[in-house]
Amino acid sequence: MATTQLARPARSTRSLYKHILRLPPSARVLAYSSVATTRNHDTTTFPPPWRPSHVLDEWVMRDARPISLRQLGFFGRTLTDERLISAANYVRLELPTRIAHRLRDFQTLPYSALTNEHIGYVYELYYSAFERVRKVPEIRDLESNERFCSVLDHILNEHLPVIPRLAMGVLEIKDVVGADECDRFMTMLLRSRISRRLIAQQHLALTERFNAPRQPTKASSSTTDDDYVGHILLKCNAKDIIERCAESSKQLVEKAYGPDVSIPKVVVQGHLDTTFPYILSHIEYIIGELLRNSIQAVVEQRGGPNPPPIEVLICEAAQHVIIRVSDQGGGVSQDILPYLWSFTKGPRRDRRLQNLGQVPKLAATMHELQMSPALSDQQQHHAEKHGSSLSSFVSRPPNLRLGMGLPMAKIYAEYWAGSLELHSLEGYGCDAFLQISRLGNKNEVLTTRASMDAI
């Protein structure tokens, strides 16, 4: 297997790279990013340092092993030493495999794309994570599992600003790479990111549960530890989630528009007892985005007292749950409609880019974030731990239009083989249809190099 190496840059940068590569992985990213961002237009372009590619080649050749919600839940239900250790090893091998596929995606982008500071930053971040995890030896006892868990925890936190960075980078390179290609790239990356964070967070949650003694259940909380297997809530109550998301969206809008604004009511109809197993933060994000869009549209288009309510319908079938969100917010205007699901296209690109620049600050101050008071302590505990990157998005002020809510919600919806569609009645309102598989027996939707190269 011939090793292909990226071209060697100029001498001065070479010594700089050597210095960077000598640093421990945790310091590498910061060093690279500080160099990359201080360059000015007179110096030559400064892509991430090259590394021999045979290591990555090995990992790219491996296939990712997708898993279903049901398998995840079942596996975590009864924990023993061996199970925990075997889970740790699954994660230990899956993570580098999945990152490797994405790193190769980065590497096959045009060279000039990698010189973009945001793309370069994320690439470096991923590469360092890859290096760290792949070097972890086989885990044989609980102690090594603990060490492994702290590595995971650190990486999860370090990677919090990835989404806004990626979004900015993709917006900046779309002329070089092409808008469609950028959309595809972004979708693949986000999907893979969800999968990696999921298995990492799940493992951390399981380890924690294994270690902690059983808490006596508080009388006031509606859900107990038993209802959760790691981050999977076995019985997400649709009505409950919708009402909670409505409440938090309402508060956010009130904060932005002032307490005098009349917020439309959210009315829930249909099969009100519906439950299904899902990752709570995922479903809250999707429904939160949809409700926030609807509420904002109604407030902005139909301002004034007695705004028409937003009707949410829960429809339960044997294999799916469909949630329909209908609003009378005036619909989506024709100039945006074709670009609704794109990360890069559309007439509002420049404003998006500007707004995205303000989001990394939010992600960094995640720990001081105000979570919705409607959540019980139990649920807050589960959501907050292990760096939930979604919460910074969920609680951003509504006037910070990122233009990403719908495409991201779609990726989350499709992650467990669900779907998200929108129909607009221009001049009247919108209907969003979210379909979720109810049995949890669908595998994750991943894109590996094998499936891509086969096309």
Add this chain to the structure above:
Amino acid sequence: MISRGAGLRHHPLRALVTRPALRHVQTKAVTDGDIARFASQPLHPLTLADLCKHGRPPLSEESLLHSANFTLSILPSRLAHRIQSLRNLPYIVVANPNVNKIHGNYVHSLSTIMPYAEKRIETLEDEVKFTDAVAELVQTHSNTIAVLAKGFLEARKYISAKQVTDFLDEHLRARIGTRLIAEQHIALHVSSQPHKEANKNDSQYHAPDGSTYIGVVDTALKAASLIRTCENTVGEICELKYGVRPTVKIIGQPETTIAHVPMHIEYVLTELLKNSFRATIEAGMEREPVEVTIAPSASETQAAAALNTATESAKPGKVSKKLAAVSNRDQGFVDLSAGPNDTNSNIRPLAQSTPGVTIRIRDRGGGISPDVYDKLWNYGFTTFNEDEIQEKVSGGGQGVMALDVISGGAGGGSSLAGLGYGLPLGRAYAEYFGGGIAVQSLWGWGTDVYLSLRGVGKI
């Protein structure tokens, strides 16, 4: 297709059909060379503006001749393309008597138009004869869909469902355009002054009340009244068949009007309401009204006003030869085919933001099951089992009746279970001028159907 819908009692075609002259239309033999020659001409992309650009009736002699020549310029190539498409089907399929009959009809129609082709119509007498030929064409092809459906059903062993779907998608869209231009010319002809005096027998034909019509286009078509009409029609069938009658509740902006072809929209709405009503009844939810929301696009009223001024000042000019060529498949999609128009015309091609109306039909009929959902847009081909097909193919009285129902459009026959052509055909009509149909099923609850329609472009 002659629709027997309520709003069209005064269809101009009735007047012409009764004329004895119809039986003696002049023909000229069609050779393969002729077909090839006409088929090599590019297809003219049809827009609503094309239909209206000759002016409001009654037309002057000059405008009438202009309309005749425009129609003459596009009919032969359209017919030739259809003949070629049919000839591209497998031999054994075209050999089927029903399919063969349709093929023969097209060749015959081309033979009646050929005497006028590649020449200009300069006199009123020629125009009358030409219009007769066009009327005969419309008459001949009025039951094409039913006959083709039967033919394909009989030949189902020799052709795949996908081939049928692809062929029919193209063919039916082309048919819509051809009939439209033909019927439009006939309507303009009949309502124009020079002929009213010459034919005293035509007293049965009266122009529809109000001056909102330009031929078959109603520039102020009120969506809500059309919906009520269809509600009544379908409701009566339901009462006859099931004993109960669901109702329709209209919300949104019922006063909305749009410039469009009433015949088409009536067909689509009838099909959609048929589906909703039947599902509602079979789910036992007939007390729940079917909810219809009418949502106009913002600048809709502007467009109607623009259309009024445009047609008044339209001057007949040379028929533009600079026609953007369009493929068979795309001819039904106006965005793709909106090319440079006649420079004398004041109506510009449709822009992306052409205003129109979106109609959402929401029912509680239990939804569409996932396996049926995949076959929704097939031409009824694969949703039947062998027994049902045998029954239809053997042409038992009931079977043929059902077929006539589909081609007859709204108001015909008493059966609700047709051959499954309603949805795909409805979509063809909706898409023809840049609209569309989207179906969203909530299995276990109901169905939402979104019908979007575009009107004439604004100036």
